[in-house]
Amino acid sequence: MKLPFYMKGILLSCLFLNGCKQMPDLPPYVVLNDPKDAKSDVLRKLAEPLTFPLSREDREIVQILTTKFDSEENCAGLAAPQIGFSKQIIIFAVNDDPLLKKWRADLVQTMPKTLWINPNYEPIGKEKHTDYEACFSVDDLAGPVARFKTIRYSAYTPEGIRVEGTAKGFLARLIQHEIDHLKGRCFIDYVSEDELLPLEEYRQRRKNKMGS
Numbered sequence: 001m002k003l004p005f006y007m008k009g010i011l012l013s014c015l016f017l018n019g020c021k022q023m024p025d026l027p028p029y030v031v032l033n034d035p036k037d038a039k040s041d042v043l044r045k046l047a048e049p050l051t052f053p054l055s056r057e058d059r060e061i062v063q064i065l066t067t068k069f070d071s072e073e074n075c076a077g078l079a080a081p082q083i084g085f086s087k088q089i090i091i092f093a094v095n096d097d098p099l100l101k102k103w104r105a106d107l108v109q110t111m112p113k114t115l116w117i118n119p120n121y122e123p124i125g126k127e128k129h130t131d132y133e134a135c136f137s138v139d140d141l142a143g144p145v146a147r148f149k150t151i152r153y154s155a156y157t158p159e160g161i162r163v164e165g166t167a168k169g170f171l172a173r174l175i176q177h178e179i180d181h182l183k184g185r186c187f188i189d190y191v192s193e194d195e196l197l198p199l200e201e202y203r204q205r206r207k208n209k210m211g212s
Contacts, residue, residue, distance in 0.1 A: 026068050027083045029136045032186055042081050043137055047088045047182040049118045052160035061085045062158055066115060075136075077174050079181035082137045090178040091115045094171045102210040104131070106149075106169035116155035116163070119179055123148035124166065131170075132206075133177060133187040134199060142202035143191035147173045 030039045050058050061080055069078050069091045077092030093113040101107045106129055127149045134142040151172045154164040167175055177187060188196065197205075 026064065026071065029082055030084050031139050032137050032188070033139050033141070039084050042084055042086050043181065043186060044184045045081070045086050046184055047079075047081055047086045049088050052156070054117075054158060054160075058087065058089075059158075061087055062089060062115065062117075065089055065091055069113075077178045078136070079178045081181050082135075088118045088182045089115065090119055090182065092174050092178055094174060099210050103206050104170045106131070106173075107171075108169040109167060109171045111167075111171055115158060117158060119153060119155035119175070119182070121151040121153040121167075121175060121179060124150040124152055129169075129173070131173065132197075132202060133173075134202060135177075135187055137181070138186060138188055140199045141188065141196050142199055143188060143196045145173075145177075145187050145190045147176050151175065 030042055031037045032040050032043045034040065054062070065078060065080055065083065065085075068083055069075055076094065077090060080087040080089040091114065092111070094107065094110045095112075096110045097107075125148075128146040129149050130144050130146045132142050133145045149172065150166060150168050152164070152166050153175055154162065156162055180186065
């Protein structure tokens, strides 16, 4: 069996594409504020666009990113650079969750699990909303970020089909957050140092607000 390109020397127990239910070994998150993370520079690069049809390597990255997303119990979205791949791929989902709405009052639009390639957006109007964000690629920090309330997005599916539309509220925030990763930006770039919170304090605030 030929090993995936990103795991030379490590034997996978199974290939996810073959329908195996076991979880393959997955790359760790790249962490921007970890001085020991040798891959952190990938989070500061403009990610590479993909071409269609997707190459075998790009299909593998799509598979890995999807599996990583599915392995998390509480994950709204991920971008390929967050797991070490400088590629313009994101995956996200916003569900109609009553508990989440207690914390995200602007959750007015949902979208099932979606994977986009070469995504982009432009704001509709100048109005912004400030809310807290955290990230798998930022260790132990959260902070308030102002994002456009409404955006127009465009992207491609893995099959090369162009999709476009508008997003509002929390969905628009999430799309902006993930596309930022493809442009070498992170949420902490928008937050002053004195506004950053320890992640545990942020989680406690969220828990209190959601009443759970």
